[in-house]
Amino acid sequence: MFAGDDRTLLDSVRAGSAEAFGELYARHRTAAHAMAKQVVGSPADVEDLVAEAFAKILDVLRRGGGPRSAFRAYLLTTVRNLAMALNNRGRRVQLAAELDGFFGPENHVQFVDPAVLELERELVGKAFARLPHRWRRVLWCMEVERLTTADVSRKLGISRNSAAALAYRARKGLREAYSQVCVGEPTRRRLAAPGVLLAEVA
Template sequence: MAKPTDRELVDQARSGDAQAFGVLVRRYQKRIFRLAFHLVRSGAEAEDVTQETFVRAYQALDRFDGRSEPFTWLYRIAVNLSLNMIRARKPSKNSTPADDPRIEALLLETRPSHGVDPAASTQRRELAAALCDGIDALSDTLRTTLILVCIDGVPHEDASRILGCPEGTVAWRVHEARRKLRAYLAERGFGGDAE
């Protein structure tokens, strides 16, 4: 038996099938959490955003018009909730803590290491922390777009629907965010290898 599509699950959930909505939640819960975590930079707040995203989506099932894919709709809700949370909190974080899980994710290697070079490992950790600080220093708009496209792998077409702007604007924002990140890293002594 083939897995139901997201649209079929939304239609079933609209008809009162709570299990269908549960399948949709399980399909996207980790991605929504990851997106929220990168935006709000707090595990507890990302959990709140994730939960609230699905609560709001469930409450608004009747208003889902089908012009976009359900995952795009869910992402849009999560982005809006994340940005609202960021705006509501007092500015308190000026630098990335050493135990930020984003740093560990950046340091994961896909190839086995032949002997660990402590100096290189320290330099990679410093670069990862500077990269996280640089991402955090971007405007909400640039950071959100960069995270959607470059970290979460959302295509420009979908990102434009999620963010409510033209694809060309998404491309410009990604370009501008990367340019600012390169400048930020260069100011901190990380040269051309910081791509």
């Protein structure tokens, strides 16, 4: 057995240790399977999803990216995101929400991991920080302060249509920035507009 905490194992994987990654797999595969069962419908899909998640993370780690700590949270988020991506591409992936129609609440136990919730907050925060100031401001007004489009237009001194368009671009930019953060793109980059990345000035 490979000794050390997850942080040490992750450093060893980046240095080329297959044994260290095998230990990470042994430690966290049960949690990955539990998450996969919540987002796909068949045992075969569960196995495929878990295998793909570990393979994707191994590739990211070998390239020097990925998590420095909190491996389990990163893994579970990867499992969930892969399931969503597969579903969006039209593959037969049955999400947990669809299973609610077949199994009543008394038979369905939602898998909620505090580590995942903590990682989600961290990833959203990093994605939010990549956005231009104007996008961050409109998102804060609408999502945190719960202001209406009319309120935002008055606060920013723009028309309602401009406020609505700005909010749309900001939300789209946040989704794109979140996706980039999840796959471990460099943190010292700022999203200027959807699909456009500019190096952040130090």
